[in-house]
Amino acid sequence: EPEVTQTPSHQVTQMGQEVILRCVPISNHLYFYWYRQILGQKVEFLVSFYNNEISEKSEIFDDQFSVERPDGSNFTLKIRSTKLEDSAMYFCATHPAHRSYNEQFFGPGTRLTVL
Amino acid sequence: QKEVEQDPGPLSVPEGAIVSLNCTYSNSAFQYFMWYRQYSRKGPELLMYTYSSGNKEDGRFTAQVDKSSKYISLFIRDSQPSDSATYLCAMINSGGYQKVTFGTGTKLQVIP
Numbered sequence: 203e204p205e206v207t208q209t210p211s212h213q214v215t216q217m218g219q220e221v222i223l224r225c226v227p228i229s230n231h232l233y234f235y236w237y238r239q240i241l242g243q244k245v246e247f248l249v250s251f252y253n254n255e256i257s258e259k260s261e262i263f264d265d266q267f268s269v270e271r272p273d274g275s276n277f278t279l280k281i282r283s284t285k286l287e288d289s290a291m292y293f294c295a296t297h298p299a300h301r302s303y304n305e306q307f308f309g310p311g312t313r314l315t316v317l
Numbered sequence: 318q319k320e321v322e323q324d325p326g327p328l329s330v331p332e333g334a335i336v337s338l339n340c341t342y343s344n345s346a347f348q349y350f351m352w353y354r355q356y357s358r359k360g361p362e363l364l365m366y367t368y369s370s371g372n373k374e375d376g377r378f379t380a381q382v383d384k385s386s387k388y389i390s391l392f393i394r395d396s397q398p399s400d401s402a403t404y405l406c407a408m409i410n411s412g413g414y415q416k417v418t419f420g421t422g423t424k425l426q427v428i429p
Contacts, residue, residue: 206360233414244321245361245405247416258416293360297414306417308353308360 323420
């Protein structure tokens with residue numbers, strides 16, 4: 203069964219450093235998302251991406267965050283200057299973009315620890 | 318008022334018990350209602366979804382939606398130790414490609 207994959211599984215970085223989290227979507231899916239989950243809190247929407255542009259973003263997704271699909275396969279989330287409060291699990295999700303299809307498929311997540 | 322509210326638990330039940338998990342919400346625009354299961358340090362996995370009000374059954378799982386009360390439920394019959402996980406209710410305004418709004422999750426432990 204096809205699945206979303208994410209790398210790395212755990213990233214440790216120093217405050218102020220840039221990090222790039224990578225996701226390989228399911229091959230025929232067209233919508234891509236990033237969500238995050240701070241320890242003990244709910245899963246929160248960050249951004250959705252379709253047709254090489256951002257469809258929607260939350261108030262969390264400020265100028266420190268960016269997304270791109272540089273090579274037509276990987277979907278990346280970049281945090282330019284990490285803060286302590288960026289420590290969280292980051293989940294990539296994908297959707298085939300058929301209106302009748304409701305499931306978003308989630309990857310296993312990247313645990314980001316900012317020291 | 319939070320957009321989606323869910324009792325965080327933890328909920329501990331003996332094997333074979335019927336489990337009831339619930340969420341309330343405030344946004345009348347939600348039309349798709351889902352339950353995800355999340356094991357420790359894993360991504361959410363879709364269990365069930367329903368569109369608008371009504372019931373949906375899948376094996377030991379039954380999802381109920383009451384839009385008039387803004388209340389959704391998940392029932393697990395004959396619970397098994399393998400059902401031990403965190404259960405997240407989730408909602409979408411319209412279309413599966415829209416952003417998902419999650420509840421905080423209820424941690425369930427089924428004791429053998």
